[in-house]
Amino acid sequence: MTSLIVDRLTKRYGSVLAVDGISFSVERDEFISLLGPSGCGKTTTLRCIAGFERPDGGAILLNGEPVADAATGFFRPPNKRHFGMVFQSYAVWPHMTVKENVAYPLKVQGGVPRAEMEARVADKLRIVGLVGYEERFPTQLSGGQQQRVALARALVMEPRALLFDEPLSNLDAKLRERMRFELIEIQSKLGIPAVYVTHDQAEAMVMSRTVIVMEKGRISQSGRPEEVYARPKSRFVADFIGLSNFVEGTVAGPAGDGNWLVRTPLGELVCCSDEPLAPGRAAVLAIRPECIRLQIERPSGPNVVPVTLKQRYFLGPYSEYFVAAGEIPLRVQASDPVEVAPGGTLFAAIDPERCRVLAGEASPEAAQEMAVRATHAADLAFRTPSVGLA
Amino acid sequence: MAVSEAAGQYGIVMRRVRAASLLDPLFYVQVVVILFLCALIVYPAAILLGMSLRDEAGGLTLKWFAEAYGNARNLGAILNTLVIASGTAVAATIAGTFLAWAVVRTDMPGRRLVEMASVVPFISTPFIGALAWVLLASPGAGLLNQLWSYLGGPGVLLDIYSLGGMIFVESLYEMPFVFLMVAGALRSMDPTLEEASLSAGAGLWRTTTRVTLPLVLPAILGGALLVFVLAAEQFGVPAVLGTPARIRVLTTSIVESQASYPIRLGLGAALSVTLLAIALVGLWLQRRMLGRRSYTTIGGKGAQPRRFRLGRLRWAIFAACLAYLMLAVALPYAAIFLSSIRTIWTADFRWDQWTLENYRWVFFDYPITQRALVNSLFLAVVGASVTMLLCAVISFLSLRTRLPGRRALDYLSMVPMGFPGVVLAFGLLHAWIHPPVVLYGTIWILFAAYMTRYIPIGVRATSATLVQIHPELEESSLSSGANWFQTFKNVTLPLLKPGMLAGWILLFIAFSRELSASILLYSPRLEVLSVAIYDLLLGGEFRALSALAFLQIGMALAMLALAKWVSGLDRTPGERTGGRTP
Numbered sequence A: 001m002t003s004l005i006v007d008r009l010t011k012r013y014g015s016v017l018a019v020d021g022i023s024f025s026v027e028r029d030e031f032i033s034l035l036g037p038s039g040c041g042k043t044t045t046l047r048c049i050a051g052f053e054r055p056d057g058g059a060i061l062l063n064g065e066p067v068a069d070a071a072t073g074f075f076r077p078p079n080k081r082h083f084g085m086v087f088q089s090y091a092v093w094p095h096m097t098v099k100e101n102v103a104y105p106l107k108v109q110g111g112v113p114r115a116e117m118e119a120r121v122a123d124k125l126r127i128v129g130l131v132g133y134e135e136r137f138p139t140q141l142s143g144g145q146q147q148r149v150a151l152a153r154a155l156v157m158e159p160r161a162l163l164f165d166e167p168l169s170n171l172d173a174k175l176r177e178r179m180r181f182e183l184i185e186i187q188s189k190l191g192i193p194a195v196y197v198t199h200d201q202a203e204a205m206v207m208s209r210t211v212i213v214m215e216k217g218r219i220s221q222s223g224r225p226e227e228v229y230a231r232p233k234s235r236f237v238a239d240f241i242g243l244s245n246f247v248e249g250t251v252a253g254p255a256g257d258g259n260w261l262v263r264t265p266l267g268e269l270v271c272c273s274d275e276p277l278a279p280g281r282a283a284v285l286a287i288r289p290e291c292i293r294l295q296i297e298r299p300s301g302p303n304v305v306p307v308t309l310k311q312r313y314f315l316g317p318y319s320e321y322f323v324a325a326g327e328i329p330l331r332v333q334a335s336d337p338v339e340v341a342p343g344g345t346l347f348a349a350i351d352p353e354r355c356r357v358l359a360g361e362a363s364p365e366a367a368q369e370m371a372v373r374a375t376h377a378a379d380l381a382f383r384t385p386s387v388g389l390a
Numbered sequence B: 001m002a003v004s005e006a007a008g009q010y011g012i013v014m015r016r017v018r019a020a021s022l023l024d025p026l027f028y029v030q031v032v033v034i035l036f037l038c039a040l041i042v043y044p045a046a047i048l049l050g051m052s053l054r055d056e057a058g059g060l061t062l063k064w065f066a067e068a069y070g071n072a073r074n075l076g077a078i079l080n081t082l083v084i085a086s087g088t089a090v091a092a093t094i095a096g097t098f099l100a101w102a103v104v105r106t107d108m109p110g111r112r113l114v115e116m117a118s119v120v121p122f123i124s125t126p127f128i129g130a131l132a133w134v135l136l137a138s139p140g141a142g143l144l145n146q147l148w149s150y151l152g153g154p155g156v157l158l159d160i161y162s163l164g165g166m167i168f169v170e171s172l173y174e175m176p177f178v179f180l181m182v183a184g185a186l187r188s189m190d191p192t193l194e195e196a197s198l199s200a201g202a203g204l205w206r207t208t209t210r211v212t213l214p215l216v217l218p219a220i221l222g223g224a225l226l227v228f229v230l231a232a233e234q235f236g237v238p239a240v241l242g243t244p245a246r247i248r249v250l251t252t253s254i255v256e257s258q259a260s261y262p263i264r265l266g267l268g269a270a271l272s273v274t275l276l277a278i279a280l281v282g283l284w285l286q287r288r289m290l291g292r293r294s295y296t297t298i299g300g301k302g303a304q305p306r307r308f309r310l311g312r313l314r315w316a317i318f319a320a321c322l323a324y325l326m327l328a329v330a331l332p333y334a335a336i337f338l339s340s341i342r343t344i345w346t347a348d349f350r351w352d353q354w355t356l357e358n359y360r361w362v363f364f365d366y367p368i369t370q371r372a373l374v375n376s377l378f379l380a381v382v383g384a385s386v387t388m389l390l391c392a393v394i395s396f397l398s399l400r401t402r403l404p405g406r407r408a409l410d411y412l413s414m415v416p417m418g419f420p421g422v423v424l425a426f427g428l429l430h431a432w433i434h435p436p437v438v439l440y441g442t443i444w445i446l447f448a449a450y451m452t453r454y455i456p457i458g459v460r461a462t463s464a465t466l467v468q469i470h471p472e473l474e475e476s477s478l479s480s481g482a483n484w485f486q487t488f489k490n491v492t493l494p495l496l497k498p499g500m501l502a503g504w505i506l507l508f509i510a511f512s513r514e515l516s517a518s519i520l521l522y523s524p525r526l527e528v529l530s531v532a533i534y535d536l537l538l539g540g541e542f543r544a545l546s547a548l549a550f551l552q553i554g555m556a557l558a559m560l561a562l563a564k565w566v567s568g569l570d571r572t573p574g575e576r577t578g579g580r581t582p
């Protein structure tokens, strides 16, 4: 059942189009993430939903009822929306104790008997694990604890939706990981829609049923995390979520089994595609580093490319290999070690099912532009790790 | 580091802009506040202008201006005002720059003691300073002159009742403003600029005159202009020191125009407009000067400026700085204290002259004192509180909303800086003396005048604190379901408390001793402390007056101690700004 709908939302700041007509919907118990690089309009979208910004276009509906509609000029102020919001800065009031902070929404809304108020505050503090901290002031709490106070405060009013703006970004890695799971668990118990803004792709994938990848105020792609990861539609998404090798080529024709043959500098590769491809058109292939197998002996089967090993870095669970097929650099991640010294020759086998033609990158101009960028990116890919791991 | 800091600040600015535009009921609050400020500032100014351009029958005329600039008496007052203001600006600037340099850039001993110069304006007003200097240097009874004769000196050593005397006293009490501005500029100056000159082969002296001084010149000129304006607006000093010598200035002439017969209000208004113009031009120039200052403050990260090694000169320079503190603080306050506990004012101290009779008389027999104390305390406590609350609302509206008109509000709240107290009082008096709203003759006219005069100081205190409070603290209150009023009351105000308290103390001190607006606005039974002192001055009651002046100084010192104690209290980390900057 759909609960929160954002319909062609637009928000402008002067000449900056911060949000450019985006639409999505969140179901009752769904946890959805807005993901994207800095400045892509995530916070602005969230603030429009919360009511801190008036949309310039589009509408926002909760349970079928508009809370903001640019067409009619209808706008419900944030204090009438009952959306629980957790801010990046926590925004826990330093002049109130933990208990006062959490009780505040009930107090200002009035009509809650004292005993019930106490009970509800105690209940939420128990949920976030802050029993025993009631009388402390926020300055006497750690960052993670303040974060929980902010969460309890958002929960206590029994919100109709939960909104998070990078709430975990100030926490250390371990705590962040724990809080992720706690947040999902709490949300799933409440059965209300949750919108979570982050620029951390791992966080978005772990937590959400749906991720929405944004770029420059628009939605690039949305879907289940597995789907967005496995079938990115554009170079931007493939690059932003996880890592990818990009290879340009021209479609040669069908290759049977619903696959396609693409002529590339690596040779003719068998690829898969979401849509039929006309022979002769330009195509960009995205190949995840973990979808390439390196072997010393030439394996049988399609998509085998001889490569030279340039560098190898051991990262614990897996190793990172930088190889080159002629002039084309490739990045490979594999957990089984391949014992070859740099400069040695290897064979790279690319799984046809995971060698994808990007649907959004078909036009020849785009391919042209991309080719330039790709070499550039690959150059960088060769250099950066050696800096990072030195 | 610097980049990310700047980015962070930019982020906060953007947030602030975005925040709370939704608070529509606030628009009406803002309209009310703007109308209120217009009633206190714009309307009186318009009345003033109107009066200066109308004759008795109500027709348009320039005769009042003709009289103001054509008549020798009035022209003399204008010229005297300019002479005193310029003289004070020059003297205060030279002394203030010297002191600032000595404190910031030399290894002079006792630098912390000399820094105390910056509190001098808080301890007392130039008015009290002038009274004290009468005790010290009036031609007849001045203590220094008596000592001079006693030592066999010929004639009179010092005559404080003179243009020079006024310039001297005003410089003493207005110099700290120059000191503060120049010391600030020197402290924030990038030391590598000087080091570059040194390594280019210029000596310390040449570096100071060719590099350092030119770089802080905007601050010096800004300070000079500020002092010029303050001296032109000064009423207390010329009233005490000029009147006996028949030296008239604009402020005293304006006050006189209200009291003389036949009453010629148009002339007073024309003189007021003239003074207002002088002040506004001065402040406008000052703004422009300080606007150019930025290039000197290329924040060297905590880099210590190079200090001159003064060698043996250090004690001589320290002595010069100490002389300032003697002349501005030690001598005058000692004179006031002595005068308040003696039966007679002579240099010939004898045991049977000590008494508390002055205090008894002034508190119990002199009818005005008790009323004046009650009125002044009422104005200081209630007035400062209401003003700070208004200032908090103004800061909130102009910093935390995007309402149309908030710029006008911001601007209006700074305008009173350009209003001399006497001129403001003149305008308010004639704006609010006619039915249906008659404020004159009630304490509210004083209330309104004090409030208006000090709104800029209050707003600066609250705004400085508000920009340090993360807007998400308020937004989270809104999303908790609180309306704007609950948010302001429960979140904004408590977080503003430290800044408001500091501002409140400043206003309390200012309100408890205001003179130049009060002198036109008080009415019988509605005297205030400074008016009581002024009244005693007119009666020549110097010993009683000293008792009251001493009380006023004591009150200010107590408040300063309170301020220090309070600022020590709120230094608990994190309490002030709350939240975390992302």
Ligand SMILES: Nc1ncnc2c1ncn2[C@@H]1O[C@H](COP(=O)(O)OP(=O)(O)OP(=O)(O)O)[C@@H](O)[C@H]1O
Pocket (backbone or CB within 6 Å): A013, A014, A016, A017, A018, A036, A037, A038, A039, A040, A041, A042, A043, A044, A045, A199, B014, B015, B017, B018
């Ligand atoms: N108040 C404002 N005035 C002008 N431009 C703004 C304002 N707020 C945001 N923007 C612009 O709108 C765009 C989107 O900003 P937004 O804060 O939504 O980005 P974001 O995706 O949350 O980025 P981040 O990950 O850095 O938080 C940016 O280009 C930003 O500069």
Ligand SMILES: [Mg+2]
Pocket (backbone or CB within 6 Å): A042, A043, A044
């Ligand atoms: Mg953001």
